[in-house]
Amino acid sequence: MNDIRKMLEGIRDGSVSVDDALLELKKKPFEDIGFAKVDLHRRLRQGASEVIYGAGKTPEQISGILDSMVRNGQERVLITRLSQEAAASISSRHPLDYHEDARIGIAGGMPEPDGIGTIVVATGGTSDIPVAEEAALTAEVMGNKVTRLYDVGVSGLHRTLSHLDQIMSATVVIAIAGMEGALASVLGGLTDAPVIAVPTSVGYGASFSGLAALLSMLNSCASGVSVVNIDNGFGAGYLASMINHIARKDGER
Amino acid sequence: MNDIRKMLEGIRDGSVSVDDALLELKKKPFEDIGFAKVDLHRRLRQGASEVIYGAGKTPEQISGILDSMVRNGQERVLITRLSQEAAASISSRHPLDYHEDARIGIAGGMPEPDGIGTIVVATGGTSDIPVAEEAALTAEVMGNKVTRLYDVGVSGLHRTLSHLDQIMSATVVIAIAGMEGALASVLGGLTDAPVIAVPTSVGYGASFSGLAALLSMLNSCASGVSVVNIDNGFGAGYLASMINHIARKDGER
Amino acid sequence: MNDIRKMLEGIRDGSVSVDDALLELKKKPFEDIGFAKVDLHRRLRQGASEVIYGAGKTPEQISGILDSMVRNGQERVLITRLSQEAAASISSRHPLDYHEDARIGIAGGMPEPDGIGTIVVATGGTSDIPVAEEAALTAEVMGNKVTRLYDVGVSGLHRTLSHLDQIMSATVVIAIAGMEGALASVLGGLTDAPVIAVPTSVGYGASFSGLAALLSMLNSCASGVSVVNIDNGFGAGYLASMINHIARKDGER
Amino acid sequence: MNDIRKMLEGIRDGSVSVDDALLELKKKPFEDIGFAKVDLHRRLRQGASEVIYGAGKTPEQISGILDSMVRNGQERVLITRLSQEAAASISSRHPLDYHEDARIGIAGGMPEPDGIGTIVVATGGTSDIPVAEEAALTAEVMGNKVTRLYDVGVSGLHRTLSHLDQIMSATVVIAIAGMEGALASVLGGLTDAPVIAVPTSVGYGASFSGLAALLSMLNSCASGVSVVNIDNGFGAGYLASMINHIARKDGER
Amino acid sequence: MNDIRKMLEGIRDGSVSVDDALLELKKKPFEDIGFAKVDLHRRLRQGASEVIYGAGKTPEQISGILDSMVRNGQERVLITRLSQEAAASISSRHPLDYHEDARIGIAGGMPEPDGIGTIVVATGGTSDIPVAEEAALTAEVMGNKVTRLYDVGVSGLHRTLSHLDQIMSATVVIAIAGMEGALASVLGGLTDAPVIAVPTSVGYGASFSGLAALLSMLNSCASGVSVVNIDNGFGAGYLASMINHIARKDGER
Amino acid sequence: MNDIRKMLEGIRDGSVSVDDALLELKKKPFEDIGFAKVDLHRRLRQGASEVIYGAGKTPEQISGILDSMVRNGQERVLITRLSQEAAASISSRHPLDYHEDARIGIAGGMPEPDGIGTIVVATGGTSDIPVAEEAALTAEVMGNKVTRLYDVGVSGLHRTLSHLDQIMSATVVIAIAGMEGALASVLGGLTDAPVIAVPTSVGYGASFSGLAALLSMLNSCASGVSVVNIDNGFGAGYLASMINHIARKDGER
């Protein structure tokens, strides 16, 4: 409430007019009175990194938003669902690291990890890697250390188990799998970290574009497993970062 | 085709009239010409053991069928989906071993196992045991050695792995699980025996009465896994026995 | 690896025979080599509190398990899906706090909260309260401070917003709703804490026993939302506790 | 019934033959006896504006229908699902306002609004705008004042709430959203106007092409919400106009 | 925003301290900024009639709420989903008109209709009548004139058509049908009033508890049709009343 | 149209006034103008046999309808979905043949068959017999010769084939099966008569209450197969009778 106090003191001092103050209050009603904590908090946190959902936007539109963000002091911008063509076009105007698999572009480089521990991103097969990279890069750009364990599907359990230490010492595990989605249950049984399960649309026939994996993960017999939408790598990475920064947030208060 | 040959020779010899032969051919067309091999073969094989599907039949009806079977020389009869009340009623007239969990009654006792090897019947949880017992007893009554591995679900992988030897040396594995049904994939990855997956209706919410486990099992990333209907323990046991007796059948020919 | 070192030293010293050591290694193969960390860790943590899934067990069975747990030094036991009748029967032998709404029994009382912050358990309507209480009591018995915000569904947004401070200062938010399940998205937009969404089977017609809420929550436009199975209050409470204790776990290492 | 009376009087007077009258009655049975009110009424009302469903019609076909309508005195014609190419081709022969987002062409310009109040067309995200524009333009061409509130999805509640006055003073609200479709419930709780919910196919994975939003909206916990088909912007705009002109219709009688 | 302006002027004038202003802004955020209009408006309007959702409440609970409402000046209370037993119990304490078919209780009697016109409630069959009565009584208790057209299903079109005048002169039509739900389309083609379609769970086999009717109604080829949840008679009656009172509401402003 | 012609001639002749004619036209629009042919025709034809849908009606209601039908000269009445209790109660007042399996009561006895040929009613198993009897008795009461072929499911093809003559000489075949519903395809391949397929809800697990059989039958690779609703024996019998009487109907015209 410091900003409002200052404004009110400005009125008292004559340095701020009543009309200007009223306009300000009207313009940002939620921001000033408590509700806007939401937004305020978000802006502060997002000073570090912000997201553009690239799907359905032209390279020009994305460049425009990016320009505006950078001008407003945004250090770092994550662009998801970005085609290679769009990335090439944008790169000619802004320095951009493009990750083809994940279809992600990052402006402003990667921050130092500042989370509680490490996020493990595991996939059942190699076809799940694009979704996994979307999750991993999202987590990294939000300041997390990420360990990638790809192709550790349950039909070759020894591959999974050979990474036991990493799985058991993770702060958060992201389990990404299509087909029967059993990876989430197996990892959930091996770790006491929260497991974020991401069903992928990888598979055919009765996988019904990820439905089989989705239902499988929702019914996991392991405790501590929750599920995000099919192919939603970004959502998993974002949530994992939230969890991996909980202590820091607690410190804020 | 010996019977037909004899009949044809009878015509040639004059001992059989054309009309009688024609009638005979008309009366049992499939049996005589090759088609009835099906039935013949089945009858022969079923000298050993036969099945009564008990659901929807009164104890009187079941007793009647049982009587008739025994009178026709049936050594051993398996009655599935048999309620405790019906079993009690039938027991008063026929010696019957009743298995409450599996809701199975067996008349004539268990045969000596004569299959190729051992059938492993594994379940994800304790709630899957009734389906598992239906499978196991069906297999046993058909002459198979059965190893039961119950409650070895994937969320406690150490339990599964502690039975590695049995899983790896099985001739056929029956994997029975509700919820996310991941057991089939895990076992399929641990053994090179055929895995018959039985989804169960155990679970709640988005398990949709076994649909989640069914889809999961159909999409198994492990090779060598096939699926039977939800809760179909009998079908799995029957099929496992078929597979476990293939060599014997081959010898028959 | 200290236990193994001791055992190996015992062999060297002659105080442990090779056969005994071998048996021990064979008996607990996964436990000793690293894999069993899973189990070990679980037992340690579960020294504080353990769970019995009450559904499908007789009061006698539950009492038996409870006895055994208490004898083995278990301080506190949570029994879920426990009917009032079973609770009454068990209570006659063990002191038990029974929570009728949540169908939960707790032996050993509540621990002091030792999590990072507060878990908010919010419901869309009053009919969602049983699931919410299952979540809240699970979280409490695992050592979490819980704030209950019931009946704050989105069709009366002012009710939701009047709890803005609690929602925004939570470490974890559990959003429980049937019907259209919009609560998860609204709460997800108001807080930067992880939101665990629990669809409930509350509703009728095209709610299809929670499917509508489930799909709605999986498609939440808010970041930081993940979903557990329909009516799975226990799972949500357990996962929330995991997240709310992440710092402590980090300290362990 | 005036026409029939005249015809009957014509028979009486001898100016109409019985056969001619019979033929007339047979030819237009429904029209003359009361049923045809439907059609008559429709034609009268449609003097103001008529609709051509453009999908699956060639530019030539559309031009032909448009010609015929204009020749028959149609002031204004709305063409929905019209591609840009078709619009360009038609424009060369008829003056046509083409709206690319909504894929709508309008011949004859916009009428003055003559409804009871204002129709609010709100969307959850920017991807829902094409459906919203179809709804808004349909409503405008039918004589309604429309307020557009785009991208006010529930995960950023402050955006929604900043338009509270417009939402609360609307005569009808059209809530258009994909993904979890929570907008309909939130708006339904903020206004006492009827809310027409339009699920859109925007989303991915478990949105199942709009099914998640559809089920969500059908299960809205807010009263006064009804639902039209997925992506059916035209239907929503048409229905909203019906409701917004109810008083006028009442005056007609 | 007048109150805030006054307060700000008070600061400028020195009659209000900055601290007091700050406290005031913090204390009543929603009320002061406009948001609380929602609740205020609702409370005013609901002076006339209020609803208790009876399902899952004991007669005692319902009586308690009813008492409290009446004490607070509520003229008239509608209780939905009320069993006959509960109604009998409540009746002993409050005068109550109970409608068994609709499972609705009404305290305070029916008001005079004050809507724009007449609401037609039509059903496809006699089994749909309970849902229809819920809709009709809800509309009546909210001050609407209702015409009931029951059992006018489309397989006997002459029955439907014999009520053409009533259908065509309605202000709002509620079309209630199970099975194939075609009634909504047929009525939608016969009237230019808004049609609120209510699928019912009446039917068997592939009606899938109302899903067939629901999909059918959502896909109506008639314009002006929208759909509420399966069996949601209350929702349809409530919405119809909203529409039928639009002119009055407009006058309010 | 003869009545109308007479009336019009009456106007011409002066024996009928214009006002009277107008009133007459207005009063009975459908009957007089051609539409009511529907009803008239139906009434005439239904002189022979009429149907009461017994589900959800009290024995008193059924008796009342039956009384009224008989008083109006109805020779024969079919009551479907009639419980044994209701049948007993009705029997005390009306002579009634009750068929317990089919839950059908018939008043007035069976007519002589007068159809073109024979209707074969075949079932896959014994559990489908209640649906089959509903079909068979419906067909018989409408004047058809029926051949019952029960338990001829495709897994024992020799049973099916042993009835080849009857199947091939049928005028219409009704194929009734649950589980995988393959009977319809097999019979469709064996006969050139129309096959009416009736999926039944017999089965378990992934039969999803008849959905598997329904989809199977809709996708039949045999030509000449059409499908009615799950368990709809009455509908199949009724339609089969329609087809088996087509020649007679043709003669009527």
Added chain:
Amino acid sequence: MNDIRKMLEGIRDGSVSVDDALLELKKKPFEDIGFAKVDLHRRLRQGASEVIYGAGKTPEQISGILDSMVRNGQERVLITRLSQEAAASISSRHPLDYHEDARIGIAGGMPEPDGIGTIVVATGGTSDIPVAEEAALTAEVMGNKVTRLYDVGVSGLHRTLSHLDQIMSATVVIAIAGMEGALASVLGGLTDAPVIAVPTSVGYGASFSGLAALLSMLNSCASGVSVVNIDNGFGAGYLASMINHIARKDGER
């Protein structure tokens, strides 16, 4: 059975050896013993017209089959699912009438109708016409008189009713509709002829590619309606012809 009799007499007479007879019986078992009636009968009947399913066949393959059929005395061949390109290619070698809408090619011209009466093919909209033409042409090529009633959907009931005479006097009615599929019920209520309902994939959103129409038609409240697969115009036309030729078939026997 004449051939077999002759052979048996040959054995008796010594003109046929037992081995030759046995070989003959073994070689053509089904044909000789009664089963082959199926095939024989089919071949006889199909002397008049035969069908080639064109989808997935090259023009060369179709031409080859056509050649072979014509050489074997086939008068008339119907080719379904035939693309315009394939038709053009085939036409260069065989005279072929190609119907673009229906994607049907006919070699050998149309036969004189020889069915019992007239088949009405009705559609709900203009988009259903391709399916309708497939049905109509199939029926015509099989010797039926067909009346086309297109675009008589139930939302404009006057259009439907203006064809009442044709609908009521049909021998068979084919009702083809997408979207809500109500046409089948409406026509079923207007005629006492069998109604073959064909759901089409016309529609969008919640029509789910014809599922809405399919379910609607299966749940028709009108008696005498049965359903074929989505878009299966050929199946409907073929079945209608079967029904419309029943008398002739009866005469054959």
Added chain:
Amino acid sequence: MNDIRKMLEGIRDGSVSVDDALLELKKKPFEDIGFAKVDLHRRLRQGASEVIYGAGKTPEQISGILDSMVRNGQERVLITRLSQEAAASISSRHPLDYHEDARIGIAGGMPEPDGIGTIVVATGGTSDIPVAEEAALTAEVMGNKVTRLYDVGVSGLHRTLSHLDQIMSATVVIAIAGMEGALASVLGGLTDAPVIAVPTSVGYGASFSGLAALLSMLNSCASGVSVVNIDNGFGAGYLASMINHIARKDGER
């Protein structure tokens, strides 16, 4: 466990230090304790033939893997889901037999069959052949004798039955069918070999891309039928080979 025993004895004897033993145990946990049998066993067995899943891999990637396999002594490699273009590209570097229908490439030629008996691969129609060839070639490359019975669908039962001997003498039957999938049940009733059912996505409308066939096969009334995923020819061929080699495997032990 011999290695561990030796090591433990070494400790006792002083020839192995505790630290070295500890390191050894830590380094190769799975191999030493028994778990690694899995991998070892697999590697040994896969000396004969290995599989590359070609979908989503570039020709370069496939060539690379192939190179590496051959260099490591792999005799024979099966590449599934291989496009013609990729095959052509690979062929220029490695000798490769490409099967266009099955989209399978085989390097190293076919082995001599060494299974127990013959595998029958049967299809319902010609469109199922690509899936069938995938199954048949997979089985052949794994050392099985395969009999192909294509286009023996149940609507022409005589075709099926004309292959009765082959069906009855098979060791394993693979039944491949789309549409209604009845083939599995019919074959299951004709043979006592295990039947592996493969639903295909062949069909249209309500086949829902193979769902109808899948459900049909899961509900087969024949015993001994299990199901793999839609279009999963490889899985069926692989499983059939497993079963057909069971005796050999048994001998191995």
